[in-house]
Amino acid sequence: MKATHVWHLQLNVKDIVVMSGSRKRPVWIILLVNFVILFLIVAYVYSPTTSAACFIFSSKDCTLTFHKQPPALKVPARELTDGETISQVVISEILRTPPVESNNPKIAFLFLTPGTLPFEALWAKFFQGHEGRFSVYVHASREKPVHKTRYFKGRDIHSESVAWGQISMVDAERRLLAQALLDPDNQQFVLLSESCIPLQNFDYVYNYLMLTNVSFIDCFVDLGPHGSGRYSEHMMPEVEKKDFRKGSQWFALKRQHAIITMADSLYYTKFRYYCKPNMEGRNCYADEHYLPTFFNMIDPGGIANRSVTYVDWSERRWHPKSFKPVDITLEFLKNLTSIDDFIHFTSDSKRVLTGPCTWNGIKRPCYLFARKFYPETLEKLTLLFSNYTTLSV
Structure with a gap:
């Protein structure tokens, strides 16, 4: 269908040229008309997807093509090294x-x-x-x-x-x-x-x-x-x-x-x-x-x-808090798995940063892992493992 339509367009171009010549139009008008019609023919046949003509002539989804174009680099505020x-x-x-x-x-x-x-x-x-x-x-x-x-x-x-x-x-x-x-x-x-x-x-x-x-x-x-x-x-x-x-x-x-x-x-x-x-x-x-x-x-x-790894800096020391066997209870572990707000303790004692943990735009538990645990906690952790790891996405 597209080829047939183009063939008709080509015939129309010839007719226009003959008609224009018979009426003795100025040469520049004839050339302008021919150029415009030629542009329309090319745009229709090749269905461009990298310019505005795509949206006018193509039946394809041009939007996806535009979204796939790489983002332009930011203009630097200074000359880069x-x-x-x-x-x-x-x-x-x-x-x-x-x-x-x-x-x-x-x-x-x-x-x-x-x-x-x-x-x-x-x-x-x-x-x-x-x-x-x-x-x-x-x-x-x-x-x-x-x-x-x-x-x-x-x-x-x-x-x-x-x-x-x-x-x-x-x-x-x-x-x-x-x-x-x-x-x-x-x-x-x-x-x-x-x-x-x-x-x-x-x-x-x-x-x-x-x-x-x-x-x-x-x-x-x-x-x-x-x-x-x-x-x-x-x-x-x-x-x-x-x-x-x-x-x-x-x-x-x-x-x-x-x-x-x-x-x-x-x-x-x-x-x-x-x-x-x-x-x-x-x-x-x-x-x-x-x-x-x-x-x-x-x-x-x-x-x-x-991070998706829990660590307790609340004591504000050089190293985070470590957990001993006495700390390991099912309630303690379940509390860790259900935390859904992060907290950042800064070195400015008056400033603590908090916020919700989101996953694909939805508030979710923050942590998949945790540290620091003493080796002596292994037995309790192994015993309780199947009871505290029960969440599902």
């Missing part, structure tokens, strides 16, 4: 590239531990019956772990020593991510410590992470001495003080963000050299600032600004 330009191009391309779909999407559980995992038996109970839907990677920084369950045997990666508060902590995180990214089926990447335990059952955790398109990176503004007070002007111009953020290191990253973390060298280098203990009278810890600051700058809308 060469490193920033390179970084912006690479990161933008990764963000605009659709993730490779997997027929068997898995969660990669990344354990960052000094040695043997005291809660390995509890994690084995959590994994049991869900084979093929997860991967395990263990980075042991001090001594080779002794594994007792099949889920952890042979899952140790090449590890290096890790010092608390040093960039080596971030290096270990990146090493775990790199190993896990080798498996294309790994779509979510969860960082856990040796003192972490699961708060929900596997199906709940799997659906919570797989059915949302954000990464759970803790990120907030701390205006106190252990937040913005740790910032160094040596990070200029790439990292300004207004962009400096703080957060827990225990993340859950989608694959796209895990790849970006591997691709980054510019911002990582800034934190490697200018965020460390005892520098210019400051104690800056890269594992608390690098990823929160980095993702706040490059993809603020792609992160949830909270």
Whole structure:
């Protein structure tokens, strides 16, 4: 039908030219009419989807095509350095590239531990019956772990020593991510410590992470001495003080963000050299600032600004509260699983940040995991596991 219609249009063009000539119209009018008709013919035949003509002539859904166009890069407020330009191009391309779909999407559980995992038996109970839907990677920084369950045997990666508060902590995180990214089926990447335990059952955790398109990176503004007070002007111009953020290191990253973390060298280098203990009278810890600051700058809308791992900082000490066997009751554990508001204790004693935990726009429980638990709590936790992990998405 379209070809026939075009043929008729072509005949009409000839008729118009003959008629115009017979009436001795000015040449410029004849040329203008011919040009307009030629444009209409081309627009109709080729049904463009990249211009306004799409909406006029095409029967296709142009809206979807327009939405798939990559977003324009933000106009920088200043001239970027060469490193920033390179970084912006690479990161933008990764963000605009659709993730490779997997027929068997898995969660990669990344354990960052000094040695043997005291809660390995509890994690084995959590994994049991869900084979093929997860991967395990263990980075042991001090001594080779002794594994007792099949889920952890042979899952140790090449590890290096890790010092608390040093960039080596971030290096270990990146090493775990790199190993896990080798498996294309790994779509979510969860960082856990040796003192972490699961708060929900596997199906709940799997659906919570797989059915949302954000990464759970803790990120907030701390205006106190252990937040913005740790910032160094040596990070200029790439990292300004207004962009400096703080957060827990225990993340859950989608694959796209895990790849970006591997691709980054510019911002990582800034934190490697200018965020460390005892520098210019400051104690800056890269594992608390690098990823929160980095993702706040490059993809603020792609992160949830909270962690899915519970930790109690209410005592406002250098380390969070640790839980002993006497603390472990069914009521205590159920309370942890039902918390649906996050809380950030800043280093400004007068400022506490709170807010609702949302999941795909719906208020949901915040936490899938929790820390820090003493090894002696294993027996009680194992006994109560099936009673406190009862939620479903």
